[in-house]
Amino acid sequence: MATSRLQLEGDDSVHLHITHANLKSFSADVRFSPQMSVEAVKEKLWKKCGTSVNSMALELYDDSGSKVAVLSDNSRPLGFFSPFDGFRLHIIDLDPSSVTTGGWLEDTSLVEKYNISEEDYAKRTDSFRKFKEKGVSQIPAAAEAKTKENHMEDLCANIKVGDRCQVEPGEKRGMVKYVGRAESLGPGYWVGIQYDEPLGKHDGMVKGTRFFECPPLQGGMVRPDKVKVGDYPERDPFEEDEI
Numbered sequence: 001m002a003t004s005r006l007q008l009e010g011d012d013s014v015h016l017h018i019t020h021a022n023l024k025s026f027s028a029d030v031r032f033s034p035q036m037s038v039e040a041v042k043e044k045l046w047k048k049c050g051t052s053v054n055s056m057a058l059e060l061y062d063d064s065g066s067k068v069a070v071l072s073d074n075s076r077p078l079g080f081f082s083p084f085d086g087f088r089l090h091i092i093d094l095d096p097s098s099v100t101t102g103g104w105l106e107d108t109s110l111v112e113k114y115n116i117s118e119e120d121y122a123k124r125t126d127s128f129r130k131f132k133e134k135g136v137s138q139i140p141a142a143a144e145a146k147t148k149e150n151h152m153e154d155l156c157a158n159i160k161v162g163d164r165c166q167v168e169p170g171e172k173r174g175m176v177k178y179v180g181r182a183e184s185l186g187p188g189y190w191v192g193i194q195y196d197e198p199l200g201k202h203d204g205m206v207k208g209t210r211f212f213e214c215p216p217l218q219g220g221m222v223r224p225d226k227v228k229v230g231d232y233p234e235r236d237p238f239e240e241d242e243i
Contacts, residue, residue, distance in 0.1 A: 014083045020049050020091045022100040025203070026215050030089075031236065034079025038071045041078055045091060047197065055095035061088040149181070151188025155224035156180075159191055163229040167222055172199050173232045174220075177212035182221060184209055191227050193220045196234045 018028040028048055032041055042053045058071040060081055065088075069081040083089075093100045121127060156179050159165075163176040178192025184207040192204065194214035204212040204219045211221065 014078070014087075015085045016083060016087055016089045018045065018048070018089050018091065020051070020093070020100065022051075022093050022098070023049060023216075028215070032078055032083075034077060034083070036078050037074065038076055038078060039074035041071070041089075042074070045089075049091060049100065050198075051091055051093040051098060051100055052095065055093055055098060057092040057094055059090040059092065061090060063087060149187050152224045153189050156189050156191070159224060159227060159229055164232045165193065165227050165229045166232045167193055167195075167220070168226050168228070170199075172197075172220075173235060174218070176227070176229065177204065177214060177219075178221075179224075182206070182209070182211065185221055189224055190221050191224050193222060193227070194218050195220060 013031045013033050015029060015031050018026075018030055020026045026049060030044070030048070032044070036044075038058065039053065042056045042058065045051070045056065045058075046053055059067055060069040060071060060083055062068050062084075063086045068087075071078075071081060095101070121129070124130065159176055159179050161176050161179060164173070165176055166173050172193075172195050174193045174195040176191060177194045178190070180189060181187075182190040192211045193200070194204075194212070195218045198215070198217040200214075200218045200220040202219045203216045204210060204214045206221055212219070
């Protein structure tokens with residue numbers, strides 16, 4: 001079915017699906033004002049994908065997958081290219097040395113791992129081994145024993161997958177992607193969040209366990225008492241600049 005091109009009354013913004021040539025798992029749905037310049041659009045996208053404004057090329061595709069425009073003039077407004085709701089805005093990173101090139105942001109196997117010899121590790125005074133030998137613990141054993149398997153289960157009663165939410169501290173907004181136990185993180189219940197911005201630590205996989213799917217660095221696992229669900233729409237970073 002073709003995507004609807006009807007706009008809400010009094011709202012002339014356009015809802016576009018964003019993809020990236022180098023980041024295969026990256027995708028986002030973002031609203032733009034047709035009055036925004038192409039340069040302003042790139043500035044907004046830079047905060048989401050990491051490709052700099054000067055190295056970013058944009059292509060516009062309709063809802064059938066056909067290319068309709070190349071946004072080559074930074075001074076022109078977005079509306080000049082006649083985008084409609086459901087069109088796709090494709091990002092191409094022209095910088096061969098960009099952080100998005102070669103899969104570095106998606107494939108951790110490409111990152112060179114640091115190895116330390118047994119002799120050098122034994123000499124370190126700040127290692128976990130030394131920490132255990134001294135018998136020091138930041139969390140008393142008695143407190144750990146009191147953490148039950150159903151810890152904070154009652155707080156999850158009103159938290160459902162798909163809910164919009166706000167996470168404290170920091171008033172970070174996003175969507176609930178997982179609710180349940182996560183034994184690798186500790187006893188009790190946890191909530192998986194896909195943040196609207198890259199404010200997380202992972203893509204939904206934690207300590208080898210896949211809890212949900214989301215773009216890189218937009219995933220987080222938090223305790224239910226840090227989550228408020230309700231009407232928390234995605235923030236537009238340009239709203240605060242409007243008069």
